[in-house]
Amino acid sequence: METYLPSTHSCREPILPNAQELDTAADRLLEELPREGVGLTGVTHHLTKHVLPACNDSSLSPHYYGFVTGGATPAALMGDMLATIVDQNVQVHLPEETICTTLESRTLEMLLDLFHLPRETWKGRSFTTGCTASNILGLACAREALLRDKLVFAGYGFADASIAELGFLEACLQSGVKGMQVLAAMPHSSVTKAAAVVGIGRQQVKSVSLAEAPWEFDMYQLEAALDDGVRRGIVSIIVAGYGEVNTGRFVSNLRDIRSLVNRYGSAWIHVDAAFGIFARVFSKLDGAHSMADVAGWAEQIGYADSIAGDGHKLLNVPYDCGFFFTRTANILEQNLVNVAPYLAAPPISGPPIPSPLNIHLENSRRFRALPVYATLGAYGAAGYKDLVKRLILHAREIARVVYRHPAYELLPVEDGTEEECISRVFMVVLFRARDPWQNQLLRERINATGRMYVSATVWDGKPAVRCAVGNWRVSTDKKGTDGWGVVEEVLQQVGGML
Template sequence: MDAREAALQRAYDHAVRWLASLSDRRVPARASVDEIVQALGAELPDGPSTPADVVELMATACEPGLTAFPSGRFYGFVVGGSEPAALAADWLVSAWDQNSVMRSVSPAHTAAEDIAGTWLLDVLGLPAGSAVGFTTGATMANFTCLAAGRDAVLRRAGWNVARDGLAGGPPVHVVVGEDRHMAIDLALRYLGLGEPELVKSDEQGRIEPEALRHALAVGGQRATMVILQAGDIHSGAFDPFAETITAAREADAWVHIDGAFGLWAATSPTYAHLTAGCARADSWATDAHKTLNVPYDCGLAIVRDASAVRAAMGLHGDYLIQDEHGDPIDKVPELSRRGRAFTVWAALRSLGRSGVADLVDRLCRHASSFATGIAGIDGATVLNDVVFTQVCAEFGNDERTEQVLTRLLDDGTAWISGSTWHGRRVMRISVSNWSTTDDDVARTLDAIRRAAAGA
């Protein structure tokens, strides 16, 4: 116990110092991979080291190579931060060390998962009784939902994929907007479904309903899946769910919504209109580590028909202690996993319904402030309609935009990554951290102005 307590205390001390440094430190890392390798030591020692010394070495050697992802001035990807209650809960998750896949083996985690799942359906406005599975992230959440959908549409076509596999079965027609996230293509590859049919999207990345209707009409009745989007990664735009889901229903298609960060708009009275109609879908994927701000490793796979996801994900083993009412293992692709529901429960319990809405509203307000500030910079143009948390801008041409991005990262005040959108090099700002303040936004805008002035 003495060695364990000493190691935990050392880790706590370094964690507190790290978190305290976020308000002032450079956001980009200060050291390279090679420098960190040298500091950590590339050779495996012949003998043991004390746990506290190992923690001390890791913390001091790695600190210069850490990017301040939890900083309120990191806008490079939609990664969120760690809300305080969720962060503390995650420490307990590691200490408790529960394998959280079976109801009778870890009643505590199953209770937290049952409650958190019910709360999630409530705040997201999704059908009560839907299955909620806790996955590694949005990619595996999409995979899980699409596996349930694939098997369901093939069953309707008279094919049992669980028994007979895909070879020789009816083809599955997958239709998705051309501005979908790349994780969708990856999930479809995992599922053996190949490349989807791409449907035209408008200038903001929203799938065009008439183009979707045409794609579904060509080729007659087939086993079909339609994938829609809540929150385009560049513009933040949402597909028109009312029209598109109606079209998909007419084709007897399974409808899935990739809402990795945007599905949380439903929690805010101000932004819920963006998700109007999406509750009519069959499945939804999102990421709790993004907009809800729990620590990493917490995707959410939500399927209206609980039996469909259990048919796709469920398994039986003679040595498993399975419950007649079903187990968490029935809703996810993993046989072992950490207690993800504890952190989601903690975040929701800490924020409450109004706190989640306030979090979403605050992130959107910061995005609007960025858009207003950038629009006032000479030569800068905001390219998207800022409807949620994403802002895309250019600075006259691709070359100057790239110069601004390079100078901004060299400055270190903030991390904002570049991207290519509609063939143009852009600055893409993703506001997703609970700790971002008005001052963080002001400091970042000052840094953007400096970068633009020198480019």
């Protein structure tokens, strides 16, 4: 099993299991519950010899560039193993019985510190299973906040003025609200899923993207949609992307969007910052050579009402881990409060920490804060600044290889010098083959080398390849098994076939 520990793992090639390994694993899987078990030794042999070889190296290889997949730092892996061993149910705040809820609260504060977000501003905080769950919380808090004031105006007491109490339909009827819409620029698919889960509906997610830069809002369309909503009695949730899933680009004018929202009143701004929030590990005061430009991409996130982020991406903690922040802690608790006598927390002295079951989707929860606490404690702010910088520089060298190769086209196509185009890359490199027929085979040929893995997407209605750098193992050097030279060799090899 040492093969699977990061201290000894050595960039297995190919990254994906072969057909024989997959077939063997499928054939050897138990088809039914055994009457008598095979025992610990037997199941260990089964897992290590048959199952593990058929798993891919998505989190183990520095050259798995699909789906913005991070790895697990050694500290995070240790924390995750310990979380399994102690097996805490982080549910009710019982500080005289376990440290787990206090540690979780402290870890969320440390995350705010990492992202330069004031603790006193972002008082609603929770861990989730990932950004999908965090987006669900964002839309749930948004709909709650948007209808609460209208219900109070309609005569309801503050405690009863709640979708969580009345239900979505009754709250809309009593408040006079005719509907709810989500306005977004090229939103991630999880935003649409979240809209379905919280009862807003997929069809109410409307794109108001700028044609030439679809990750940005078309401010004229946005204003028209807000104005139309007000006239028709529809309240609006605005979802901004930090960064867009194909290009990694950021909405750049959240301040202007906030001004527009303030003018029209009934709107909430939620930022889907699954991996883009990590631009905030940098500061504009760091200087030109320390990613100050990247820091600027996310500097306006403070104009949001809520933020969703992923831990199992650039934080490099094991699956599954996400986090959610909002300014309005009472809105979060109003949505999720879980009342039962046997789950009540006893009176305590010291800092008030809400029981996690009142601010999380799940009641029973894994101690997923422990690996986050471990990795933040081990590497600190400076370590994460170095890690994210390494990811960005690795991605930019890949973008440079693509830019200079005649067979490839770096996307999105924009004006500017080589350096200007490269400097716009965060940690996702989007490209395609210039030959349309060969472009259909590009992803397949890259992955067939077994040395790296990329995922497919569509850009401007045509197939494209998405290369997302997220694993802590990558290097800024060209040489070595973790260097970007491996990618250059593969792209040169495949490019010669195009």
